[in-house]
Amino acid sequence: MESSRAELYSYSCQLQRVFVYYCSFGDKDNYALLKIQNYQRLFSDMQIINDPSLVPQFDVLFYSHSNQQSSLTFKQFTDVLPHICSLIFMDVSA
Numbered sequence: 001m002e003s004s005r006a007e008l009y010s011y012s013c014q015l016q017r018v019f020v021y022y023c024s025f026g027d028k029d030n031y032a033l034l035k036i037q038n039y040q041r042l043f044s045d046m047q048i049i050n051d052p053s054l055v056p057q058f059d060v061l062f063y064s065h066s067n068q069q070s071s072l073t074f075k076q077f078t079d080v081l082p083h084i085c086s087l088i089f090m091d092v093s094a
Contacts, residue, residue, distance in 0.1 A: 016074060022039070022042045032073065032074070040055070040059075057087055061083050065083075
């Protein structure tokens with residue numbers, strides 16, 4: 001159990017580093033809020049959004065988890081990730 005907790009902590013740290021990188025992209029003093037442009041850049045850089053028809057769905061997820069604000073906190077970002085995975089992998093089983 002300790003090893004799985006350590007693994008989860010390691011993944012959380014790595015995810016937070018990615019989050020901070022994209023928060024500060026174009027705004028070197030921003031480490032806490034992920035703006036929509038950088039959110040889109042993150043998934044574009046990861047080559048996740050290959051289907052342009054998914055872009056509006058990713059945007060809807062962003063705004064629904066950001067309480068209609070223009071940015072996501074780390075907690076909000078981690079909350080949106082399972083929904084993004086559902087979008088990406090929904091056609092895999094078909």
